Amino acid sequence: MSYFVTGATGFIGRHLVQELADHREGDIFVLVREGSMSRMEALLTKWGSGRVTPVVGDLGEQALGVDPAWVKEHGGTIDHFFHLAAIYDMTADDATNETMNVGGTRNAVELADQLKAGCFHQVSSVAAAGDYHGRFDETMFAEGQHLPSPYHRTKYESERIVREEAGVPWRVYRPAIVVGNSQTGDMDKVDGPYYFFPLMKAMRDRLPSWLPMVGIDLGDTNVVPVDYVAKAMDHLAHLPGHDGEAFHLVNPEPQPVVDMVNAFCRAAGAPTFATPIDRSVTRGPMSLIPRALHPSTIATGLVRMGPVQAVLDQTIGRLGIPAEVLGHSSFTATFDSRRTEKALAGSGIGVPDLESYARTLWGYWEEHLDESTGRDPRIREALTGKYVVITGASSGIGQVTALKVAQAGGVPVLVARGKDKLEETRAAIEQRGGTAHVFPCDLSDLDAIDRLCEQLTTELPSVDFVINNAGRSIRRSLRLSHDRFHDFERTMQLNYFGAIRLIMGLVPQMRSQHRGHVVNISSIGVQTNPPRFSAYVASKSALDSWSNVVSSELVGDGVTFTNIHMPLVRTPMIAPTKLYDKFPTISPAQAADLVITAMVDRPHEINTALGNAGAIAHTVAPKLAFRVLNMAYHVFPDSAAAKGQEATGGTRESEQIMLARVFKGIHW
Template sequence: MAYFVTGATGFIGRFLLDELIDHREGPIHVLCRASSLGRMEALVRQWGSERVQPVVGDLGQPGLGVDETWVSEHRGTIDHFFHLAAIYDITADDATNDAMNIEGTRHALALAEALEAGCFHQVSSVATAGDYHGRFDETMFEEGQPLPSPYHRTKYESEKLVRDEARVPWRVYRPAIVVGHSETGAMDKIDGPYYLFPLLKRLRDNLPAWLPLVGVDLGDTNLVPVDYVAKAMDHLAHLPGRDGEAFHLVNPEPQPVVDMINAFCAAAGAPRFATPVGRGITTAGPLGLVPARLRPLSLMTAVVRTGPAQLLLDQTLGRLGLPAEALAHTSFPSVFDARITEKALAGSGLSVPPLESYARNLWGYWEENLDDATGRDPKAVAALKDKYVVITGASSGIGQVVALKVAQAGGVPVLVARGKEKLEATKATIEQRGGRAEVFPCDLSDLEAIDRLCEQLTAELPSVDYVVNNAGRSIRRSLKLSQDRFHDFERTMQLNYFGAIRLVMGLMPQLHDQRSGHIVNISSIGVQTNPPRFSAYVASKAALDAWSNVVSSEVVGHGITFTNVHMPLVRTPMIAPTKIYDKFPTISPAQAADVVLKALVDKPHEINTALGTAGELAHTIAPRTAFRVLNLAYQVFPDSAAAKGHQPASQAAAAAEEAPATDHRETEQMLMAQLFRGVHW
């Protein structure tokens, strides 16, 4: 079986290629422009399959510009022709939509017919339903529906081309709004609900999460993750006897726009919206007798689409990154019936996951990879452009996101960690986005390896402008379970303290020669609050704080400064083994990275949270009370299963009796976690 795919490097196309490579056999021919051949060959190497074969052509040329000799050689051999190359952007203009969506489909059809392809698979969109009010099923197409934008019109007309003019068998797929991967969150551009994310970030950063906001009923929308779309297309394309059908790749249940926004608010930690006047009021009683087009939501949508309203929105919300055109098409008046698709997928195990189950993955990927706020911050760009920033622990978590943000501001992140492969992957990501990065693998628990690293850095880099001591080890274990584990204290001190100061001391001659340099230590809120079970970890961070405070007075005259960041609990791989943290309020790696960027740009002596400062003050003015509260936390939170696993069986049994797992105990834990947000318990 052989395949031809247009748009293979696009968002949906890349995931469809993954499915074809993993689950199907035979060659996969992918269209690419001559100017993009190098990039395509790099992607082919990334896919790791010799079955993927680039074919030079152009969407804007008749027959896609594919060489006639190639067509002759492959005539009658292509079983499935997938046409994905198109514009999937509600804000695109008429000319772009016409060229890509209509003419591109015309040229793809011509090539499929010349190849005598077994089936032409057209990726259309639910936009073909336009402003149809009511249930729109998969057998419906020409219903006289209004088409309110160039995107809607060209999606409709390109599907009509396939239906009316195709001389080979065809199938049509109509995805709803396609968002990132439900497991990884991977997304390649800002579109659909992603336009709202900068606004939600501002709400999170400026308002408490518990504050309810007043919202309005904005109708229903429909989101599907890209992995579902790709898997469903692969399955449906290979079912026998389904030619000439359209399939709705949608969430079978309409999703209220406010619910969608609140799912992302919850993922971001932003306040949520309540709708005092919902559709229970606007569609019931006397208003229920009003035609749908004359109801409040329809009238509001009509007003939003007018020229003056679009101009006003562009000058207000548009400045926050929310295009007026996107706002005008947030909701769907149609309800998309997907019963044919659901029946066809029966037994495959494929279904649309609830948004709440993957909203955090989408938000996290956007915040770490697509949020361009740092690159648009003139202060950050001025401080970091062309500066070399050494970042330890840069292969994941906070360090990796700091590296991405430094590169976005024009700086050169110098990536340091044990795993070279992960560092190279981060470097490749940065370079694909037009940035620069350097990779220096090093085991930071090995002091001699750090010495060699310092020699390399000073010899190979033109300067060392910043150092971010981010690499660290955390151990959560009570003293009574640590009696035979003194090595825990040694290992923690080795990485968190000795490794950090060895690196700074090794670079200090270079910093003195430059008469400049700034060191950012990622410390912990625990240094201020002294939470139980973290004696090894907090002591190591406190030692680094103290060392930096003393050394600061010695080197400040040479322009060398320090910032200690007392970071609250962050959702990183380091805390993943402690399962109790799954329910704790935490900040994201991207939020933590923003704090580190503030330390790099503003260079304060320390950065604290309000709770950390309060804890420090409590220990100063009422130490006995503070320790009583901490002892209460010690009683409420149990030792981890891993910690108990290292003690004799008799002690483990006794510990289990001391802290039985009950609903009451879990309630106490969550109450304390919410009250002392960000503290490591």
């Protein structure tokens, strides 16, 4: 069995190649332009298969510009020809869509014919259904539907070419709106619902999540994760007896647009929308109203008008939401996928519920695709060309901070124990045009820190910022700690001794520069003193106190400090405490934004309102504060990990969640 794949460097394409490499035997030939070889080399490493071979060509040339000698050599040997190379973009112009989608498909069909391929697999789109009203099944194609945009027209035309001009057997796959990987969140560009994420982020940052928002029923949409699309295509392509058929790779149940928006709003921690007039009403007496007068029809018609689009471009367009996307946010057709579901039966391949992976998609966008940091002129001015030493940079807050620093033109200096993960972070930064340096170091080893400081001051032209992020958290009551004094020693070793050893090793360099800023990732626990965190909070308090004292000694030399009393963050460090899975937390990206603020504004402290309230309560009414904390001590038990047991269900979960929401961000 051998394969030829176009668009292998694209989003769906690279997932499909991974499926073929992991689950199929035989050679996999992938089309690549000469100028994309460097990107292809990175993908070859990621795929981890010696069976994937690049073939140089170009989508815009006849027979894809593949060397005739290669075609002659491999004629009759290609069992499956997958054509994925195309423009999947509502905002692309007519000429680009025509060249890539129509011309590219005609050239791919020509090459497949020359190769005498066993089957030509065309990745089309549900956009081929245009503005068809009603149920659109997999046997339907030319139904006289209106095609409202260049994208719709060229997806329809490219599918027509395959149906009418291919000289080899063919199969067509029509995905709905494809979003990131449901397991990892992996996505390579802002598209579809991602256009609305900056607006959701702005809502989250400016409005309380409980604030009710009013929306309207904008009809139905349909989104599927890329891993489902790739797995389904791989399975369907190898089923015998289905040539000449089309498959709808869609969610069998249409998703109301407002439900999709709310799923992502909940993932972001933003307010959600209620629809006072929804389909429970419109299916009643209002069902007698003509379709042209339905709210969704009126709204869609308005946003497709030229003058309205011009206004939208000057308003929400500045948030990165193209007016063209608003005009096509819902589908008039309902896509029947019974043939696909029957073909996939027993394979274990199905569309996961959006709620189950919305947070994963949001987290990936926030950490990897959100470009707001790099667009902020104040941040760029403060960080461009600056060397930022970040400890704990292999994951969580440290990793996201590194990505944001690089986005703003800074040079992250990545420090952590694991070199491989640091190299992955550096590769991600360099792939986006940034620069980073890797310095592996065990920060609990004081001698290793001394060697690190010598390296940094010798090899770097300057040390402008130090982000003390690496840390160890232990949640265990004193009652369970009498025979575990090492918990206190190892927490102090990393969180306090390691941090100040690093600062002391770099202070001479910063003094000689007459500039330098240290950001300590402290904890809201320093202000609130939550039970069971005596080891962790003591180590962070020690770092706070040390920084406060030496700040007065170093400020005259241009060296300053910021202590961030960070609330509970959703990072690998809190993963062992399963209780936290249902707690309100901030994301690593939100925490990284606080770090960026600390570098740009250089305040002495960054606190939350609840942290400040806790500090005041301990000062003004300490006895009452300790009574409240004692109540929490009894409501939140020691974790199974602290007891050395398997996790079991709690009996006071409702009380725990209530307290966690009232005292949002505290490490209970």
